[in-house]
Structure formats: C-alpha cells, structure tokens
Amino acid sequence: MQDIRPDKSINIKGLVCPYTFVKSKLAIEEMAVGEVLEILLDYPEATRSIPKSMEDHGHRVLKVEKINDTDWIILVRKERE
Amino acid sequence: MDFTDEQIHRYSRHIILPEVGGKGQKKILNAKVLLVGAGGLGCPVGYYLAAAGVGTIGIVDSDTIELSNLQRQIAHNTERIGMNKAESAKLTFEALNTDVKVIPIKERLNKDNIMDIIxxxxxxxxxxxxxxxxxxxxxxxxxxxxxxxxxxxLRFEGQVTTIIPKEGHCYRCLFEEPPPPGLVPSCQEAGVLGALPGVVGALQAMEVLKLILEQGEPLKNTLLIYNALQTEFRRVKIPRNPDCPVCGDNPTITELQDYEADYCQMRF
Known part of the structure; x- marks a missing residue:
C-alpha cells in the first residue's frame, strides 16, 4: 500500500458535505480508468461519506488514513467511466 | 470549460447523481432548447430548464400577459400584465439562473419563419x-x-409525448389531420385547473433533460395521459405509421403548408 502513487491530488480542506464529494467526483471524472486520485480533507464526516459514495459509483477505495490531528488522506482508484 | 465555485454549488445535486455528474451538467449548460409558448406549459418547462442550467432557451410568444393567465402561468406576475410573455419569462428565468441566456422571439410561428427558428x-x-x-x-x-x-x-387531463423523427411516431401518426375548428374546446372555453400545466410541464422538462443527458427511455412511441381527478397515468402505445403523411415511408407532406386558414387567432 505504501507504494501507491496518485495520478492526481486535490486539496478539499475547508469544504463540507456534499461539496467534498462533488469536488472529488469532478476530479475523478477527468481521470482515466485505473488512475488513482488522492484527496486531502479535514471534514471528519466526509472520511466516511466519500468512500461510500465512491464505491456506490463503482470506484475502489484504496486507503483512508488520518495523517495528523486535523487531516485525512483518501486514495481512490477509478474503476469505470 | 471548468465549473466556477458558484456552479459547483448551484448544480451540486445534479453532479452527485451518477447519471449526470460534471459531464452531464456540461451537456445541460451547452444545450439549446426552444419553447413554443410561454403560457401554462411553457412557464413550468422553462422554469425547470432554467433552474437546471440549460444554457440557451429560446421562447416564442407574441402574446401579452393578461390577468386571467396568472392562475397557471407561473413565470409571469401581476405587475407585468400587458408585457410580452417571452420578455416576462426572460426576466424570470435569467433572474433565477445567471448561467441561462433566454432569447425572446416575439413572433407567431408560421410556415415562413419556423424552419429558420428551430x-x-x-x-x-x-x-x-x-x-x-x-x-x-x-x-x-x-x-x-x-x-x-x-x-x-385541458380541464383536468394532460398528455405528454416525445417525438424522435424517423425513430418513433410523430403527431400525425397519432392524428393524421387537425380536428375541424370548434370541435375541441380551448382552455378559454373549457377551463383548466392551474396546477395541471405544472404537472404536465414538469414531465416535459424531465423528458428534455433525459434527451440532453441521453439517459433513460424517452416517451417515444408512447402517449402518456394524466387524469388529475383520478390521479391516474396511462401509457398508450403509438407505433410509427409507415403511411404517415409526413414521417411515413412515402410522405406526401414534404414542405410546410398553410396551417391557420380556418382557425381563430392562436393564443398560448
């Protein structure tokens, strides 16, 4: 898991739901199937809702990790258009 | 084209939908839709299409607002009595959504102008x-x-259908010729409960958005009939008629005719 290199990174710190997911979704739409999106966020609820919504859309959540007191990183691989 | 922050907020509930997303919202923003009439149906259709972000909405209406219109024509208001309906709809829809450009066409459609307009x-x-x-x-x-x-x-009943020429039926497959003048009463003569065009117009707006998004099944080869008093929807199959005078295999109507000869003045 340590080796996953994101193809694209977005910083959505400061955003709340549903805009956390809206921004993440717009980012992944622009990517190719198989590429990995890295999302940096600080809204705790979105650490649960983004992975769930991404899976509902058919993508694969590779990692949800708290990296410091306030921030999380989510890695999602695009699985379909 | 990237979305502005304002657009991301405005269309967030669309973008979240798997069937829409950012790509679908861009299709909506790039779409050009022509409304024939800014009356009972045109008002709700235009309202929802403007809210959805349809980038260009043309509205054909040569009529002016009367007090008796306001019981159902929800894009207009009391202060605007006497104003052209297409102009009034432009004010309402552009105030709702600044992404929308409304083009008022203050003419009556006829065989000489319609081809260029549509x-x-x-x-x-x-x-x-x-x-x-x-x-x-x-x-x-x-x-x-x-x-x-x-x-x-009319009264308590509405109809919706989506015509995709050559793929499905057209209006003449259903009724080859217009009924004689006077046989079918107008709203003016027969009345209409004000929320009825809201229901039918919202269904039309939904059909338009589905066509823009290329999602779901349009009401092709189908007439949807809504009975408000019974709260009933009926779907009637309308196959394309191979002998249809305009969309059939050997059409007899190959150019537009004079349609209004015997009819009273058209009122949206």
Whole structure:
C-alpha cells in the first residue's frame, strides 16, 4: 500500500458535505480508468461519506488514513467511466 | 470549460447523481432548447430548464400577459400584465439562473419563419394550445429531424409525448389531420385547473433533460395521459405509421403548408 502513487491530488480542506464529494467526483471524472486520485480533507464526516459514495459509483477505495490531528488522506482508484 | 465555485454549488445535486455528474451538467449548460409558448406549459418547462442550467432557451410568444393567465402561468406576475410573455419569462428565468441566456422571439410561428427558428436549437418543446401550431411544429420538426417534446392540457387531463423523427411516431401518426375548428374546446372555453400545466410541464422538462443527458427511455412511441381527478397515468402505445403523411415511408407532406386558414387567432 505504501507504494501507491496518485495520478492526481486535490486539496478539499475547508469544504463540507456534499461539496467534498462533488469536488472529488469532478476530479475523478477527468481521470482515466485505473488512475488513482488522492484527496486531502479535514471534514471528519466526509472520511466516511466519500468512500461510500465512491464505491456506490463503482470506484475502489484504496486507503483512508488520518495523517495528523486535523487531516485525512483518501486514495481512490477509478474503476469505470 | 471548468465549473466556477458558484456552479459547483448551484448544480451540486445534479453532479452527485451518477447519471449526470460534471459531464452531464456540461451537456445541460451547452444545450439549446426552444419553447413554443410561454403560457401554462411553457412557464413550468422553462422554469425547470432554467433552474437546471440549460444554457440557451429560446421562447416564442407574441402574446401579452393578461390577468386571467396568472392562475397557471407561473413565470409571469401581476405587475407585468400587458408585457410580452417571452420578455416576462426572460426576466424570470435569467433572474433565477445567471448561467441561462433566454432569447425572446416575439413572433407567431408560421410556415415562413419556423424552419429558420428551430434550426438554431437542439430540442423543441411544444406548449401551444391550438392545432394549427401543433401541426406546424410537428411537421417542421419531422422535416428537420428535430426532437420534439409535446404537451397538451385541458380541464383536468394532460398528455405528454416525445417525438424522435424517423425513430418513433410523430403527431400525425397519432392524428393524421387537425380536428375541424370548434370541435375541441380551448382552455378559454373549457377551463383548466392551474396546477395541471405544472404537472404536465414538469414531465416535459424531465423528458428534455433525459434527451440532453441521453439517459433513460424517452416517451417515444408512447402517449402518456394524466387524469388529475383520478390521479391516474396511462401509457398508450403509438407505433410509427409507415403511411404517415409526413414521417411515413412515402410522405406526401414534404414542405410546410398553410396551417391557420380556418382557425381563430392562436393564443398560448
């Protein structure tokens, strides 16, 4: 898991739901199937809702990790258009 | 084109939908839709299309607002009595959504102007209340291969159908010729409960958005009939008629005719 290199990174710190997911979704739409999106966020609820919504859309959540007191990183691989 | 922060907020509930997303919202923003009439049907259709972000909405209406329109024509208001309906709808829809450009066309459609007008749009919505216009719009859309979302209302009953020329039926497959003048009463004569065009117009707006998004099944080869008093929806199959005079295999109508000869003045 340590080796996953994101193809694209977005910083959505400061955003709340549903805009956390809206921004993440717009980012992944622009990517190719198989590429990995890295999302940096600080809204705790979105650490649960983004992975769930991404899976509902058919993508694969590779990692949800708290990296410091306030921030999380989510890695999602695009699985379909 | 990237979305502005304001657009991301405005369309967030669309973008979240798997069937829409950012790509679908961009299709909506790039779409050009022509409304025939800014009356009972045109008002709700235009309201929802403007809210959805349809980038260009043309509205054909030569009529002015009367007090008796306001019980159902929700884009207009009391202060605007006497104003042209297309102009009034432009004020309402552009105030709702600054992404939308409304083009008022203060003319009556006829065989000489309709082909040029509809050629500038992707989809046509018929919300007219008279048969000459209905047949004129149908024939012009068939001749240009333009999708047409048609709605009609009277008293407590409404109808919606989506015409995709050559793929499905057209209005003449259903009723080959207009009924004789006077046989079918108008809203003016027969009345209409004000929320009815809201229901039918919202269905038409939904059909338009589905066509833009290329999602779901349009009401092709189907007439949807809504009975408000019984709260009943009926779907009636309307196959394409190979002998249809305009969309059939050997059409006899190959150019537009004079549609209004015997009819009273058209009122949306």
């Amino acid at each position: 050629s500038q749009y992707d989809i046509v919505v018929d919300g007219s209340d008279n048969f000459p216009t209905r047949y004129l719009v149908n024939d012009a859309c068939v001749l240009q291969g333009k999708p047409l979302v048609s709605g009609a209302i």
